[in-house]
Amino acid sequence: MVSVSSINNIISTASSGLKKPNVFKRLYNKLPNWEVTSDKLLTHVENFGKKCTSAHQRGILGATALLTQPFIDARNKDVDEKTRKYSVARTIAKIIAGTLTGVAIRYGCIKAMNWKPFLPSRWQSLTKDVQDQYKNAMGTIVSLVVMLFTNFLIDAPLTKFLTNVMTQNQKGDKK
Amino acid sequence: MKTPEFITDMLKKLANKGASFKDTVLKKYGEQPGTMLVHTGVLGWILSSLAQVAAVAFNDKIPAEQKVFLIPQEIGDAATNILSFYIVTQSVKSLASKLVTTGKLKNPKISAFLEKVKGIDKSKIGTWDFDITKLAGYKTGIKDDFIKFKNGVDVYASLAGSIASCNIITPIIRNKYASDKQKDVLAQMQKDKMKYLQAPRGISMNKYLQNVYAKHSELKV
Numbered sequence: 308m309v310s311v312s313s314i315n316n317i318i319s320t321a322s323s324g325l326k327k328p329n330v331f332k333r334l335y336n337k338l339p340n341w342e343v344t345s346d347k348l349l350t351h352v353e354n355f356g357k358k359c360t361s362a363h364q365r366g367i368l369g370a371t372a373l374l375t376q377p378f379i380d381a382r383n384k385d386v387d388e389k390t391r392k393y394s395v396a397r398t399i400a401k402i403i404a405g406t407l408t409g410v411a412i413r414y415g416c417i418k419a420m421n422w423k424p425f426l427p428s429r430w431q432s433l434t435k436d437v438q439d440q441y442k443n444a445m446g447t448i449v450s451l452v453v454m455l456f457t458n459f460l461i462d463a464p465l466t467k468f469l470t471n472v473m474t475q476n477q478k479g480d481k482k
Numbered sequence: 483m484k485t486p487e488f489i490t491d492m493l494k495k496l497a498n499k500g501a502s503f504k505d506t507v508l509k510k511y512g513e514q515p516g517t518m519l520v521h522t523g524v525l526g527w528i529l530s531s532l533a534q535v536a537a538v539a540f541n542d543k544i545p546a547e548q549k550v551f552l553i554p555q556e557i558g559d560a561a562t563n564i565l566s567f568y569i570v571t572q573s574v575k576s577l578a579s580k581l582v583t584t585g586k587l588k589n590p591k592i593s594a595f596l597e598k599v600k601g602i603d604k605s606k607i608g609t610w611d612f613d614i615t616k617l618a619g620y621k622t623g624i625k626d627d628f629i630k631f632k633n634g635v636d637v638y639a640s641l642a643g644s645i646a647s648c649n650i651i652t653p654i655i656r657n658k659y660a661s662d663k664q665k666d667v668l669a670q671m672q673k674d675k676m677k678y679l680q681a682p683r684g685i686s687m688n689k690y691l692q693n694v695y696a697k698h699s700e701l702k703v
Contacts, residue, residue: 332610335580340608341587349589349631356515356634364519364641365526372649379653385661386551393548394555397538398653405530427504436630437512444511445504447522451529458533466534467541474543 357436361447362413369406376402393474400469408461412453417446425449513629516579516636520571523644527567531560550667555660562655563648570651571643578639582632584612589631595624 343349380395419425420442430438454462511518535556538549581587585596586608596607599617606612614620614628 335586336609338586338608340585342593343587343589352634352638353630354634356630356632356637359515359519359637359641361519361522361526364523364644367641368644368648371645375649376653379650380657383657383661385657386664390548390551390664393544393552394657397552401534409526409530424500425504427508428501433508433512437508440515440518441508441512443515444507444518444522447518448507451522451525454526454529458530459536462530463533463537466537467543470541471543 357439360413360417360443361450362410362417365406365409365413369402369409372402372406373399393470396473397466397470400466400473403469404462404465408457408465409454412457413447413450416450416453417443419449420446513633514636515633516575516640519637519640519644520568520575523571523640524564524568527560527563527648531556531563535560547668550671551660551664554663554667555656558656558659558663562652562659566647566651566655567644570647571640574643574646575636575639578635579632580610582628582635583614584608584610585614587635589627591627592624592631595619598623 343352376398377395380398381391383391383394386394425445427441433441511521535553538544538552538556541549544552578587584607585592588596592614596602596604596614596617599619602617614624620628
């Protein structure tokens with residue numbers, strides 16, 4: 308028969324177990340604290356937080372994508388040579404088309420957020436930083452709506468065109 | 483001419499919805515650029531993936547055999563992009579936020595504030611459950627500087643997470659997925675071709691086998 312005291316023991320063990328930090332927390336707690344002291348780095352980090360818009364993010368993503376993705380596709384040994392070449396050409400075309408249109412539309416839409424109908428009622432009471440972040444957020448949301456159409460009207464045909472240009476060049480090289 | 487009442491009502495309702503949407507955006511993202519980049523990034527990937535799948539499907543110049551690889555590649559790309567973008571970017575951003583909020587990562591102004599705050603166990607600074615924003619005097623003493631620093635770290639973390647997820651993790655996963663899919667589809671196509679050979683419409687299997695035996699040289703697959 309299970310006694311009351313043994314039940315109490317189980318409960319207290321379980322509750323004390325809950326209070327103990329888990330492995331992840333313990334690992335986190337063991338990490339050393341770090342203070343960033345470089346003024347240059349601090350100014351850069353703070354300015355980047357204020358000024359980095361989704362257009363910048365898309366541009367940086369596109370540039371780094373060109374440095375990594377085509378090489379990953381070119382090293383894909385699971386497919387035949389011909390498919391691999393199409394895949395690399397398409398990846399490059401997709402990155403170029405997506406980055407060009409993505410950056411341009413995001414940039415344009417964020418700039419358009421100076422237009423009064425897009426601004427909230429308490430606009431004047433907001434700080435400059437919050438105003439900028441709002442324009443960035445609202446501009447990005449509007450750009451996503453715009454891209455619903457431009458993805459089909461510009462992105463996709465441009466990707467198709469660039470893929471065809473690159474694969475035709477490859478065929479020409481063989482000749 | 484007077485505008486009908488139902489149109490006026492409708493315009494008013496639309497204006498109210500628009501105003502409340504603008505307030506929501508302001509409240510949610512006005513001080514959190516890192517979160518905005520993650521959320522709109524997910525939405526952006528969903529929309530662009532839709533267009534990319536359509537672009538492959540309707541490109542006549544890509545041979546059918548390549549489409550069999552590229553369409554699953556795009557679908558795999560979309561699913562892994564969206565999932566890995568959200569999981570990796572959100573995790574990196576959350577960890578970066580946690581580092582700043584707990585005081586594990588700080589600037590000299592935050593350190594000076596923590597030194598000044600009375601009644602806190604200094605050994606707890608930088609531990610998981612410590613939260614600078616809950617300290618007495620946070621709003622008047624450090625809030626603005628803390629938010630500037632945290633936003634910068636958040637944006638950097640979002641960017642690092644999105645580069646890792648979109649440009650390294652996703653291409654590797656999607657290639658594996660697409661090549662497996664291509665093999666399956668090609669095997670299925672081959673199987674279907676054989677089925678057609680074995681049992682063409684309107685001929686019994688026995689009759690067909692006899693024909694094959696008799697006229698095997700004329701057969702065209």
